[in-house]
Amino acid sequence: MGSLQLLPPTASAHAADMDWLFAALLGTSAFILLLVFGLMILFCVRYRKNSKVERGNRLGRTWRVEVAWTTATFIAFLGLYFWGAGLYVDIHSPPKDATDIYVVGKQWMWKIEHPGGQREIDTLHVPVGRPVRLVLTSEDVIHDFAIPAFRIRQDALPGRYETLWFTPTEVGDYRLFCAEFCGTWHARMGGSVVVMEPSDFQRWLDSQDQGPSLAQEGEALFRSYGCSGCHGDAGTVHAPRLEGLFGRPVPLEDGRTVIADDRYIRDSILMPKAEIAAGYPPIMPSFVGQIGEDDLLKLVAYIKSLAGRTADTTQAGSVERPAQ
Amino acid sequence: MTTATVTGKPDEPVVATRNYLTEGGVTLRSWLLTRDHKRIAILYTLSITFFFFVGGAAATLIRLNLVTPPGIFTPDIYNRLFTLHGVIMVWFFLIPSIPNTMGNFLIPLMIGAKDLAFPRLNLLSWYLYVGAGLLALFAILIGGVDTGWTFYTPFSSLYSNGYVVLALAAVLAVGFSSILTGLNFIVTTHRMRAPGMTWYRLPVFVWSNYATSVIMVLATPVLAITLILVAAERLLKVGIFDPALGGDPLLFQHLFWFYSHPAVYIMILPGFGVISEIVPCFARKPLFGYRFVVWSSIAISIIGFFVWAHHMFVAGISLYAGLVFSLLSYVIAVPSAIKVFNWTATLHKGWISFDAPMLYALGFIGLFTIGGLTGLFVANLAFDVHVTDTYFVVAHFHYIMVGGMVSAYFGGLHYWWPKVTGRLYPEWWARIAALLIFFGFNLTFFPQFILGYLGMERRYYSYPPEFQAWNILSSAGASVLAAGYALPFFYLGWSLFRGKRAGSNPWAATGLEWQTSSPPPTHNFDRTPTVTRPPYQYRPEPEPQDV
Numbered sequence: 030m031g032s033l034q035l036l037p038p039t040a041s042a043h044a045a046d047m048d049w050l051f052a053a054l055l056g057t058s059a060f061i062l063l064l065v066f067g068l069m070i071l072f073c074v075r076y077r078k079n080s081k082v083e084r085g086n087r088l089g090r091t092w093r094v095e096v097a098w099t100t101a102t103f104i105a106f107l108g109l110y111f112w113g114a115g116l117y118v119d120i121h122s123p124p125k126d127a128t129d130i131y132v133v134g135k136q137w138m139w140k141i142e143h144p145g146g147q148r149e150i151d152t153l154h155v156p157v158g159r160p161v162r163l164v165l166t167s168e169d170v171i172h173d174f175a176i177p178a179f180r181i182r183q184d185a186l187p188g189r190y191e192t193l194w195f196t197p198t199e200v201g202d203y204r205l206f207c208a209e210f211c212g213t214w215h216a217r218m219g220g221s222v223v224v225m226e227p228s229d230f231q232r233w234l235d236s237q238d239q240g241p242s243l244a245q246e247g248e249a250l251f252r253s254y255g256c257s258g259c260h261g262d263a264g265t266v267h268a269p270r271l272e273g274l275f276g277r278p279v280p281l282e283d284g285r286t287v288i289a290d291d292r293y294i295r296d297s298i299l300m301p302k303a304e305i306a307a308g309y310p311p312i313m314p315s316f317v318g319q320i321g322e323d324d325l326l327k328l329v330a331y332i333k334s335l336a337g338r339t340a341d342t343t344q345a346g347s348v349e350r351p352a353q
Numbered sequence: 354m355t356t357a358t359v360t361g362k363p364d365e366p367v368v369a370t371r372n373y374l375t376e377g378g379v380t381l382r383s384w385l386l387t388r389d390h391k392r393i394a395i396l397y398t399l400s401i402t403f404f405f406f407v408g409g410a411a412a413t414l415i416r417l418n419l420v421t422p423p424g425i426f427t428p429d430i431y432n433r434l435f436t437l438h439g440v441i442m443v444w445f446f447l448i449p450s451i452p453n454t455m456g457n458f459l460i461p462l463m464i465g466a467k468d469l470a471f472p473r474l475n476l477l478s479w480y481l482y483v484g485a486g487l488l489a490l491f492a493i494l495i496g497g498v499d500t501g502w503t504f505y506t507p508f509s510s511l512y513s514n515g516y517v518v519l520a521l522a523a524v525l526a527v528g529f530s531s532i533l534t535g536l537n538f539i540v541t542t543h544r545m546r547a548p549g550m551t552w553y554r555l556p557v558f559v560w561s562n563y564a565t566s567v568i569m570v571l572a573t574p575v576l577a578i579t580l581i582l583v584a585a586e587r588l589l590k591v592g593i594f595d596p597a598l599g600g601d602p603l604l605f606q607h608l609f610w611f612y613s614h615p616a617v618y619i620m621i622l623p624g625f626g627v628i629s630e631i632v633p634c635f636a637r638k639p640l641f642g643y644r645f646v647v648w649s650s651i652a653i654s655i656i657g658f659f660v661w662a663h664h665m666f667v668a669g670i671s672l673y674a675g676l677v678f679s680l681l682s683y684v685i686a687v688p689s690a691i692k693v694f695n696w697t698a699t700l701h702k703g704w705i706s707f708d709a710p711m712l713y714a715l716g717f718i719g720l721f722t723i724g725g726l727t728g729l730f731v732a733n734l735a736f737d738v739h740v741t742d743t744y745f746v747v748a749h750f751h752y753i754m755v756g757g758m759v760s761a762y763f764g765g766l767h768y769w770w771p772k773v774t775g776r777l778y779p780e781w782w783a784r785i786a787a788l789l790i791f792f793g794f795n796l797t798f799f800p801q802f803i804l805g806y807l808g809m810e811r812r813y814y815s816y817p818p819e820f821q822a823w824n825i826l827s828s829a830g831a832s833v834l835a836a837g838y839a840l841p842f843f844y845l846g847w848s849l850f851r852g853k854r855a856g857s858n859p860w861a862a863t864g865l866e867w868q869t870s871s872p873p874p875t876h877n878f879d880r881t882p883t884v885t886r887p888p889y890q891y892r893p894e895p896e897p898q899d900v
Contacts, residue, residue: 032822033822033823034807034819034822035803035807036806036807037806037807037808046735047735047736047739050733050735050736051730051736051806054729054730054733054736057726057729058726058727058729058730061690061722061726062722062723062726065693065694065697065718065719065722066719066722068697068700068701069697069700069715069718069719072697072700072701072703072705073700073705073707073715076636076700076701076702076703076704076705077704077705077706077707078637078704078705078706084702084703084704084893087638087701087702088641088698088701091641091642091645091698092642092645094642094698095642095645095691095694095695098690098691098694099687099690099691102686102687102690103684103687106683106686106687106729107683109683109729109733110679110680110683110732110733112733112735113679113733113734113735113736113737114676114679114680114734114735115735116734116735117666117672117675117676117679117734117735117738118672118676119735120735120738121672136512169507169512170505170507170508170512171505171507171508171602171668173667173742175742175808175810177739177807177808178808180735180738180739181738181739182667182738182739182741182742183667183669183738184667184668184669186596186602186603186668186669187507187595187596187597187602188596188597188601188602189596189669191669204808204817206808206810207810208741208742208743208810208811209505209742210432210500210501210505210508210811210812211508212432212499212508212512212513213428213429213432213499214428215428215432215812215813216428216810216812216813216814216815216816217428217815318597
């Protein structure tokens, strides 16, 4: 049996900020509690039935008191709201240089894929001091990737990509939980987040199976699923080229413009008729049920890796190929 | 002590010769086919007490399992236990508790009416409740449900192996019981007030139940629709919530919380009503800021419809939705705070006595304040990202629901016990129970706030060793709490037969319900009362002797 621990480990910059917010919430609550309890106890003792204390001049016009305490509480509440909202905006704004790590939840394990192709289950290795962005999805029900030492968590939903980012500040092993009830072994769906010195982390990466990177695997899939038949160099139909696409705005047939992010790529593979790129006939078939979440992530990683390239659509066959 | 000294008019007969308990026969048939709101309230009280103990037994087993991880139950059994606890406590205890027992009994008495507007509908509502309850028990006995009371999709619609559809049907049926009760209360409050009983002369208890009824009638149909959609996906594989079938899992959460957040106010608003009756009576002072208390209930019932997505800050809603729903959640905290301040101010310069109902009411104010303040924590966006789905949330809503609502229920039960039964309960036993419940409750649930911040997740049958010390404290508290809840069952039962006769108004209270005999006659009042004054015109007790 452990001792009576009061705070979880604090292992990220956000975790330290959160503890300050916690302190502010506690402080405000303690003030209100002391006020209410103090007055209650004072009144209960002073004005108990048998006490002979003077009770004249009761508060008459109550609305002034009411307006005063309503306004005071509301202003205090607003301060807390903005503080929490500010931090929430922060944890929804990953820095541009964050490393993407892909996480797939399934009953009852977390499958993690690093950009270099390293895979792990229920353990996430990350370097200290570097921002990491997790791209989360699920193969079955809703799960939730929770790391109390970083004070963050995010649901992993089937059929969607959600993201979560953090910058670890302390080397160590921290608990990882599934926080959304997902069936029989929900309580066992967890493990640890291992924060390492960057050099140790690099050694760890190198010691893992040196398979192809996610993008390279994605490129192989791009051909085996037949995507390259239309979107590739030898494409015979009028399909959008994917080089330089990722992260750019895409004008749609219906007049809207969307950013080509993970979600857009994924949805375009599964539901190509939902958001049709302007100027292209909607002839692509849906790949629902044919491509699993693992492969979708690889395809997205591949298309993402094309972001820095430019397509030369005038000269079929002359476009540089990504390195094998 | 109040109970002994002030017992209505001295020349009054000790027991009313005509009362609803004996008038109209004492056969089982006369009870099961009754249309008297008071008898239906008794039927509800008996059945709700039964379900309270069923849900409580499940809670006991949960706390027992969490003493020594990995516990004594398999995960599948544990998952069924917390689902059973949630479903029974939410729909078969908390939602109907005060409205269907005390509301049913007291609203006609408080407004000077002979009965509710639709007596037959009232009886139908009880039969729906009982039928739904039996269906839920049947689902549990043949194998149970493991989805949690929240039935999140696509787990509930495609992956769970439990008897989900049966449980959904039970909740659907009990929902109709709520709707009928709400409808009945709304019409009764509008149409059946005695002459002179203007809206601002209504006791706050009636206002609170009115606000509750509005939510019941408007929100429950959304629950019904949602449950039917889940059943359709589960049985017919219609794609609504599961992305594999082309659905959207977040749609379920939006629909579910659109009902279930207002439902939280269904559970707590009637409790506000009870406390607003008890505090003035035992402080011998009018309620401070009556109109503010009334309108804060109405404000809560309206704003309560616009905060649902604060349950979903990490579920995948947009950043902007999060910002808006958090702000609205802070806004709804204000009317709740107003109430706490007004109850406290009511004590100022009063003549306070500490009979059991008042102890429960003071306990309510304390525990509700803690529950409400921690509501500000979980409504806070960044903070919620750390604690949602942890024991912090569990502790928060138990402070509101158990610390608040159940305290109010027991407070009301003791306060109106003499009116309902015609007998006084044993005062000292009642005070001991009130204190046991207060301390047992805090010992059970306060450690859970700390556990939650440490990162202990909900719905875990087992947990890492560093959480064990707090869990042991919590389970120890639960056993004190269980003793506290069992006590009233015995001494109230005893008082039914041996308790002192109460007289019509043992608390020297002002409401219309105290102006008729205890227990009241079937038609409540021999002559329709005429109301000439606002409620809570309490005078200090010593005054009549001085004059």
